[in-house]
Each structure stands twice: as structure tokens, then as C-alpha cells.
Amino acid sequence: MNDVLTESRPIRLKGRSFLALALTPELPLEDWLTRLDHLASRSAGFFLRRPVVLDVDGLDIDRSQLRELVDQLGKRNVRIMGIEGARQSLLGADLPPAMTDGRPAADYEAKMAEQAEKTEAPEAEAAAETVITAEPLATKATPSIVVTQPVRSGQSLFFPEGDVTIIGSVASGAEVVAGGSIHIYGALRGRAMAGTTGNASARIFCRKLEAELIAIDGFYKTADDMEQNLRGKAVQIWLDGEELKAGTLG
């Protein structure tokens, strides 16, 4: 008998979280698929090798329609790893498993991905540099990072986990993307995007506002839209409903 469990070491099961792309289909499905094809034609390979979750919450379809949708997506090389928000009766062994407790993350911009792919191609060496990898702090609560050098033009600082504090300036052509607030003890000349994981209470603080673009929770303003009397001043920016507000500090 081979399957007698004499092994004293148990199989290790671990929880792990991954970032997946969530697709939210809309009715009628034919139209939605056409729009998806249009997106895919603009940025070839956008869904290739990316884990995709289908969010069918509130979508009025039956089992055979869902089956058909997953097949249609499969034909387009979009492989569905799980289905979110589906009633138990919709799912079965022939469909991807149900997924729950998804937390929102930053919106994927198809356009940005397209650009990234373009620049990656010939000069992969040059394009793949200088993303400052932010090590999240080991302690729980609200993670944050402190950067003690200026963020230079062409550099991207990503920290979806929480707040970013920069002691130094953010140069023109540099960008800082944070899940929480962004604090800049220096001039902000590049882009600052706070609350990108859906945090509307995030704020941006800087000693000198000369930004090219600011955004909180997806609502953004470019340099031209900003109040000119705030330029060069110490400023904080917050979100009031769907409007970005700014005021001087101190």
C-alpha cells in the first residue's frame, strides 16, 4: 500500500495575495466584446499573460451566457482565473472558481500600458531602469516609506501600500504614485498621484508647487488647470467630493 500516510511532514498551504486585472462586462455582451476588441487592437498583448478576474456582480446573465462569455474571452487570449460576484447557481466545475474579498487597486490605464510596451521593445535596457523599489515597512498599521534623495526626471516611485514622504524635490518628468498621501519636503515639479488605490481622503503636501500634474483617487489637474496664485507656494491638495481643492500651508 503506497498511500499510507507515514510522512510526518504535512503539506504546506500558504495564503498569498496577487494583483489581478478585473474585467467588468456590461450588457449587451456583444457590444462590450466589440469595445474590448477595440481596446485590444490599440494595445496588442495587453491581456497576454496577465491574470484576469471576471467581475459579474449585478450582471443579469444565466449560466450558459456566462459559459459563452468565458469561451469568447478565451478565444481572445484572455484567460479567466476566477469569477467574482457570481451567484452559486451560475458556477460549476466547467467554469473558473468563485473569488471573493477582492480589494480595489489602482485602475489599469490601457494607454499607459501601450506606451510602456512600446518603449520596452528596442531599448529595454534603457527603459527598464530607475524604478525605485519601495520596501514596505515590516510593521503593520499604515505602511509608509521615507525617501531621502530627490526623485529625478524619468524616475517613478510607486508605493501602492501607503504614504510616501520625500525629503528633497520631485523633478520635472518624474512621478510619485502612492496609495496614501504624498508629502514632499521640497519642490514638486513632476507628477504626484495620491490615493490611487481608491483612497479619497489622501492628500498631497509640498513645500513648493510647480507640478505638471496632480491627482487624488483618479481625479486630476494639469498645470494649466491649477490656480496660478498657488504656484511656487507651500500647498496642500485634497479631494472634496469630485473636486480637487488646494490651499496654502502655514
Add this chain to the structure above:
Amino acid sequence: MGKVVVVTSGKGGVGKTTSSAALGAALAQNGEKVVVVDFDVGLRNLDLVMGAERRVVYDLVNVIQGEAKLSQALIRDKRLETLYLLPASQTRDKDNLTPEGVEKVIAALQSAFDWVICDSPAGIERGATLAMRHADIAIVVTNPEVSSVRDSDRIIGLLDSKTLKAENGERMEKHLLLTRYDPVRAERGDMLKVDDVLEILSIPLMGIIPESADVLRASNVGSPVTLADNRCAPALAYFDAARRLKGEALPITIPGEKRSFLGKIFGRKAA
């Protein structure tokens, strides 16, 4: 072991080659043994500025590809015994530079010279990244205008991430060389002021080279400006910059502010 210096900027036409030749000559004029290496494969210019264009036989690419020995490719300056040039190839392109080949050449030069000055091509591609790869010190050449400053900022970011020093967790020594500075235009506000550039780039200043017809004249006769006329204003500025590169702490004078300096003295007397 000699020091490896990269002269870089991101943007083209700001004065990398002129500065490489002038600083190399200035160091050699003080008795240091110097080699200036042209990394601008395909668009070489350093040989012209140093007046050696008719003596180029072998070049950097020949050495890297094993077609010539390093000693065959090095050209000694006719005026200065301790100044050498390693020219770039004009007929090949930058793909002929390999990381291993560059590493070997730099190591060999480092053991024979006090200073290895690498004149980087413009841009942020292969030639530029290989020129900065093995540097101990970087000289960032910038003009007082916004696009040059932003490109320099980008290059500083690369110096802090793509060089061997950065990858080993060490800090690259960086100096700002502000070139083509025109005091009259800066006064009028047509150019960025020195303080503005320093505030944006936040690296130490090693010199301000005034905009001058002497620089163009020297280039056209194939002579580093420090050799062509060692009393002219840009030459004096390069001599001071070379001393700062060697570690001397000299006060920096901003061109055109002599009058205001005198004004200060008189102002004080009157008070």
C-alpha cells in the same frame, strides 16, 4: 589606479566634448597623466577639438574587437607630453561597444594613467550608459536653460542607478559644470540663474564657464581652450574646475558679478 571621470549631460550640444578636452588639457598642464576617451561612436568629434584628426589610425572599437592593441590606438598630444586621446570610430555604430570590452579597456587605461576622462555621447542609450558605467566621478555639463537642466536631472538619476558604483551601493561623486553662461542674458532673465539650476539639480558646482568666442575659436583651430589661450576667461574657469576636480576647495565666482562685488565694497564704505 587612476580616476575614471565621465563627462555627461543627456542633451547634445551643451559642451561635453569641449569640456572633456579643456579639462583633460588643464590636468595635463599641471603634470598629471591624462587620457581622454571618445565614446561617441559614429559621431566622433573629440579628435577635431584636440587637433588630432589626421593622426587617427585605430580607434576604441578596433581595440574592443581585438583588431588593434591599446597602445596602437592611443594618440599622444603634440603640445602636451602627458595628454593622450583614444578616438571613437566614425564608421561603426554604438552596437560595437560591448560591456566586457569597455570594462577591459577602462581597466587597462586606469593602470596607466592618473585620469581617464570619458567623453559621453548625448542621449541615454548604450553609448552614454557604457561611458558612465565604470566612472568614479561624474561631471554633469549643463547650460542654464530648462531643457538642458531637465535632461541633466535625468542623467543624474541614471548615474545613481545604472553605474557600477550605484549597483555596489556606493555613492557616485557628481559635479555640476555650468557652461555657456552669459552674464548679460542671465541678468535680463533670458537664462536660468545659477541658484535656480543648483536648486533643481542639487549637486555641487565645480565651475561656471562663460559663453565666449574664445571657445569656438579654440575648437576651430583644433586646440583645447586651455591650451589655445591660457589667459582667456573660459580657460581660467576650466583651470579652476580642474583644481576642484582634484579636490581643492576654491571659491566660485559667478561671471558678471565682479561689478556687484565692487558695488558691495563701495556700498559698505558709504554706510
